[in-house]
Amino acid sequence: MSVLYPVADNAQAALAAPKGRVARERDAERMAGEAVMFVSEFVGPTFKSEEAALDAHAGLLDDDRPGRRRMIGPEDRYCELKPIVDRGMNPFAGRRTAWRLSVSYWRTLSGMSDRPHMEQARKARKKAEAAELDPQALAVLAEQPLQPLHPQKALDIGLFEVRLPENPAIIVADE
Secondary structure, eight states: OOOOEEEESSHHHHHHOOSEEESSHHHHHHHHTSOEEEEEEEEEEEESSHHHHHHHTTTTSOBOSTTOOBOOOGGGOOEEEEEEEEOOSOTTSOOEEEEEEEEEEEEEHHHHTTSOOOOOHHHHTTSGGGGGOOHHHHHHHHHSOOOOSSOOOOOSSOTTEEEOSSOTTOEEEOO
């Protein structure tokens, strides 16, 4: 049996009130009535220990701790507990592992439009207004996917190939 992923506008809706759950993209598009995109996003707070995260998300994840053993069905495996780096406010305190819930779901394209669009971080940090960004704006900026500055050019030849000096149109392996 395959995983039935929720169809929703955002990660919170995928957990609380999805439009339905399906395995395939075409079924998700039919259910949503529009195009969808498969995404995995973090949702909810960060926990300092794996045990605290498992307690908070009971019923969504497998729990193999003694006395609390619970296995979810194969169709319900759309949530995953992932370790992340928690840097804290003090840069000298070091890094520690924290835990956060990740939800995989079919996100509707109308749900993509509710996210504010900001410039790439490499451009935004150079502006004078960068010092005035609040924590929420920084979080939105950090969650945006990276975008290339310009399209990648096609590679002419491989790493261990050379052009023949007498005929540059011919590429041979360099040994």
